[in-house]
Amino acid sequence: MTKLSFPRPDGVAPGNGYSHVVTGPGQWVAIAGQVALDADGKFVGVGDPAAQARQVFANLDACLKAAGATFADVVKMTYFVTDIAYLPAIxxxxxxxxxxxxxxxxxxxxxxxxxxxxxxxxxxxxAVIN
Incomplete structure (x- = not known):
């Protein structure tokens, strides 16, 4: 696991559920955008943002593990949503x-x-891992 730092920048409002800055030494890992596809390539939770979010994070977890990383190593996530109202479920x-x-x-x-x-x-x- 990487030793990450979460500096709080002066003059910037606190993030609501995210950090503005994350740093750490180590190897860079990029995980491609994950959608709610299961191992067979079929959509999980069609029309259900909560079910899709659970599958997306399970996929991210599997991808991180394949790279020798965990969510503790993740420094940045980008969320693309078709409706911003899905953010609480995500x-x-x-x-x-x-x-x-x-x-x-x-x-x-x-x-x-x-x-x-x-x-x-x-x-x-x-993610950044050692």
Whole structure:
């Protein structure tokens, strides 16, 4: 596990569920945007943002493990959502995996569409490991 630092920048309002800055030494790991596809490539939770968020974070967890990382190593996540109203469901799924006292940096973007009309959200992650 990487020793990450979460400096609090002066003059910047506190993040609501994310950190503004995360630093750490080590190897950079980029995880491509994950959607709610199961191991067979079928969508989980069509029309259900909470179910999709749980699958997305399970996929992210599997990808991190494949790289020798955990969510404790994640420094940044980007959330692409077709409706910003899905953020509470996404945060609930995320909070099962991340340290909510020191969450990764994050950006949420509402988009018109993702690669499939069944996809309600996509999340990419960056981690730093030793």
């Amino acid at each position: 945060r609930a799924a995320r909070d099962a995996y991340v340290d909510t006292a020191n969450p990764p940096a994050g950006t949420a973007v509402q988009v018109v569409a993702l690669f499939s009309p069944d996809a309600l959200l996509e999340v990419e992650a960056y």
